Amino acid sequence: MTIDLAQLSIRKAHDHLSKKDFSARELAQAYLRSIEKKDADVHAYIEIYDDVLLQADKADERIALGEADMLTGIPIAIKDNILIAGKKVSAASKILENYHATYDAHVIELLKKAGAVFLGRTNMDEFAMGGSTEHSAYGITHNPHDFSRVPGGSSGGSAAAVAMDGALAALGSDTGGSVRQPASFCGVVGLKPTYGNFSRSGLIAMGSSLDQIGPITKTVADAEILFRQLRVHDPKDSTSLAAYEEKKSTEKLTIGIPYDFLEKGVDPAVRKNFDESVKKLESAGYAFVSVSLPHVEHSLAIYYILMPAEASTNLARFDGVRYGLRADAPTLLAQYVKTRGRGFGAEVKRRIMLGNYVLSSGYYDAYYNKANALRSLVAKDFDTVFNGNGVRVHAIMTPTAPTPAFPIGARMADPLQMYLADIFTVPANIVGIPALAVPSGTMVESGKNIPLGIQFMGPHRREDILFRIGKSFLGES
Amino acid sequence: MISPEDIEKLASLGRLDLSREEKERLGTEIESILGYISEIQHVVGEAEVPLGKQELRNVVREDNDVDESGIYSKMLLDEAPDREGNYVRVKKIL
Numbered sequence: 001m002t003i004d005l006a007q008l009s010i011r012k013a014h015d016h017l018s019k020k021d022f023s024a025r026e027l028a029q030a031y032l033r034s035i036e037k038k039d040a041d042v043h044a045y046i047e048i049y050d051d052v053l054l055q056a057d058k059a060d061e062r063i064a065l066g067e068a069d070m071l072t073g074i075p076i077a078i079k080d081n082i083l084i085a086g087k088k089v090s091a092a093s094k095i096l097e098n099y100h101a102t103y104d105a106h107v108i109e110l111l112k113k114a115g116a117v118f119l120g121r122t123n124m125d126e127f128a129m130g131g132s133t134e135h136s137a138y139g140i141t142h143n144p145h146d147f148s149r150v151p152g153g154s155s156g157g158s159a160a161a162v163a164m165d166g167a168l169a170a171l172g173s174d175t176g177g178s179v180r181q182p183a184s185f186c187g188v189v190g191l192k193p194t195y196g197n198f199s200r201s202g203l204i205a206m207g208s209s210l211d212q213i214g215p216i217t218k219t220v221a222d223a224e225i226l227f228r229q230l231r232v233h234d235p236k237d238s239t240s241l242a243a244y245e246e247k248k249s250t251e252k253l254t255i256g257i258p259y260d261f262l263e264k265g266v267d268p269a270v271r272k273n274f275d276e277s278v279k280k281l282e283s284a285g286y287a288f289v290s291v292s293l294p295h296v297e298h299s300l301a302i303y304y305i306l307m308p309a310e311a312s313t314n315l316a317r318f319d320g321v322r323y324g325l326r327a328d329a330p331t332l333l334a335q336y337v338k339t340r341g342r343g344f345g346a347e348v349k350r351r352i353m354l355g356n357y358v359l360s361s362g363y364y365d366a367y368y369n370k371a372n373a374l375r376s377l378v379a380k381d382f383d384t385v386f387n388g389n390g391v392r393v394h395a396i397m398t399p400t401a402p403t404p405a406f407p408i409g410a411r412m413a414d415p416l417q418m419y420l421a422d423i424f425t426v427p428a429n430i431v432g433i434p435a436l437a438v439p440s441g442t443m444v445e446s447g448k449n450i451p452l453g454i455q456f457m458g459p460h461r462r463e464d465i466l467f468r469i470g471k472s473f474l475g476e477s
Numbered sequence: 478m479i480s481p482e483d484i485e486k487l488a489s490l491g492r493l494d495l496s497r498e499e500k501e502r503l504g505t506e507i508e509s510i511l512g513y514i515s516e517i518q519h520v521v522g523e524a525e526v527p528l529g530k531q532e533l534r535n536v537v538r539e540d541n542d543v544d545e546s547g548i549y550s551k552m553l554l555d556e557a558p559d560r561e562g563n564y565v566r567v568k569k570i571l
Contacts, residue, residue, distance in 0.1 A: 016521075099556060100555070100556060102549065102552045102553055102556065122508070136513065235538065237559070238536035239536075240536075261554070262501070295520070295522070297516055298516065298520055300513075301513060301514040301515075301516050301517045302517060304510065304513070304514050305514050305517070312491060316492075320556055320558060321557075321558075321565060321567055322553075322556070322565055323553075323556035323557060323558070324556075325557070325558070326558035326559065328539065330568075331568055332567060332568040332569070332570055334494075335567075335568060336492045337492050337494045338494050339494065340492050340493050341493050341495060343496025344493070346499075346502075348501070349493055349495070350503060350506060350507070350510075351490075352491040352493060353484070353487045353488065353491060353493070353503055353507060354507060354510060355486045356490045356491050357483075357487055357489075358514075360487075366518055367514070367517075370517050370518060370520075371517060371521065374517055374520060374522065377522050414509075415506050415510060416509050416513055417511055419510075419513075450488070452491070
């Protein structure tokens with residue numbers, strides 16, 4: 001049969017593969033052709049692997065033996081900061097230009113076991129620092145819906161790959177919204193799991209207390225499939241959650257909206273779409289209440305203290321000694337300084353400088369310690385609305401981003417403007433709760449349909465609630 | 478206020494070689510970012526509950542099941558920018 005990529009989901013592809021309607025090789029070829037056709041304009045990928053068809057053949061052997069898993073033969077794109085043993089991985093940085101991963105990330109190990117097919121590594125903001133995929137050492141990625149706009153970031157390549165039918169699903173990483181915001185800009189689904197649900201082993205670290213790998217998919221059901229497969233305890237990540245039984249909700253759900261938080265800086269088109277989305281869910285039987293999260297407005301400031309502090313520390317390992325770029329200089333110290341000066345891009349340098357500032361003696365209490373204290377207050381705000389004695393809700397809804405995808409270049413001159421795109425996504429990272437971004441329609445500008453998105457946040461380990469609401473919102477069974 | 482000396486200090490702490498233009502630009506940018514993040518200093522409140530109180534626990538393990546010596550050496554050394562045999566070559570330190 002002819003393969004219609006636009007109609008495929010993971011489950012549908014799995015059914016077709018099982019029924020032998022097409023082979024994993026034919027499916028992989030269809031994606032490679034689609035990439036060939038579209039990626040010149042979009043540039044979602046930094047590299048397409050040369051063993052894609054070999055991987056697909058292995059999946060076909062497994063299918064022939066009747067041993068197929070749900071993900072066997074499913075073509076997946078991987079963000080360029082997740083390690084696949086023997087393959088290049090650069091975090092879109094010059095400092096790792098010719099670096100090969102020496103082991104598999106835990107999520108990759110699980111996907112390999114399931115027989116998934118890795119198509120290639122996707123473009124991103126260098127070291128996952130940015131919200132537009134313009135901060136890559138390997139060129140910018142364009143939004144598949146409008147090439148003049150950014151795809152979001154930092155997992156912009158992964159989101160664009162899924163949106164252009166250049167992969168059936170993708171993995172990204174989300175430190176402050178880097179899965180959800182590009183998913184929203186590209187009109188696809190993105191999940192940031194509860195902190196600790198996916199192992200961080202083999203993810204190039206940015207902010208270790210915030211980082212979480214997450215799936216980017218076309219449907220909520222697909223995100224759920226990947227979530228269930230990758231939510232496995234890993235002794236190599238000391239923050240990996242111990243195995244637990246997922247809860248199930250059957251009761252009528254109440255969704256909270258922090259209206260105070262939505263007042264400033266939200267594009268009118270985004271707000272209109274958000275209000276329409278609320279109505280749609282109301283008619284589907286969901287109850288809504290206004291909730292107050294008194295400290296949430298400080299989340300972005302807290303985030304831009306803690307994240308650079310952690311990132312500047314994590315990035316200290318790139319010194320040109322054991323791997324990656326080494327710039328020659330007369331002394332060891334001069335070599336460090338030159339290697340890092342040449343190897344890191346502007347945004348990475350900015351965050352290292354900022355991290356060093358907030359961690360310096362004299363400023364440490366005023367910034368780093370204060371931010372940590374406030375982080376616990378934001379966590380308490382969420383805990384109160386999810387589990388407190390007053391008004392309780394099952395989930396909280398906001399727009400995913402305050403604006404639709406912005407034009408390429410529009411925010412490069414003003415880092416603070418760029419950071420503001422994270423305003424609604426960072427709270428979930430700060431608190432460690434799960435959050436699901438789903439597409440909520442489009443706005444028309446210059447004859448193009450620009451995607452908009454909404455986000456649901458839930459209590460720790462309650463992804464099940466988010467999947468339930470997300471599926472019902474998108475009309476998935 | 479961020480002075481040019483502050484920028485020099487931060488760059489040296491971060492082991493970063495920066496051009497003059499980079500230093501000037503970073504001075505202005507960091508100033509503006511600090512202006513924004515400094516809002517937290519006006520927020521009243523101390524930590525009330527430890528973050529994720531239920532989740533905080535020590536994670537320790539016995540140091541056993543170690544890999545056989547040398548099985549990863551080649552793979553890891555192949556990534557070194559400069560080597561001599563099974564050693565990574567660096568500039569003289571002392």
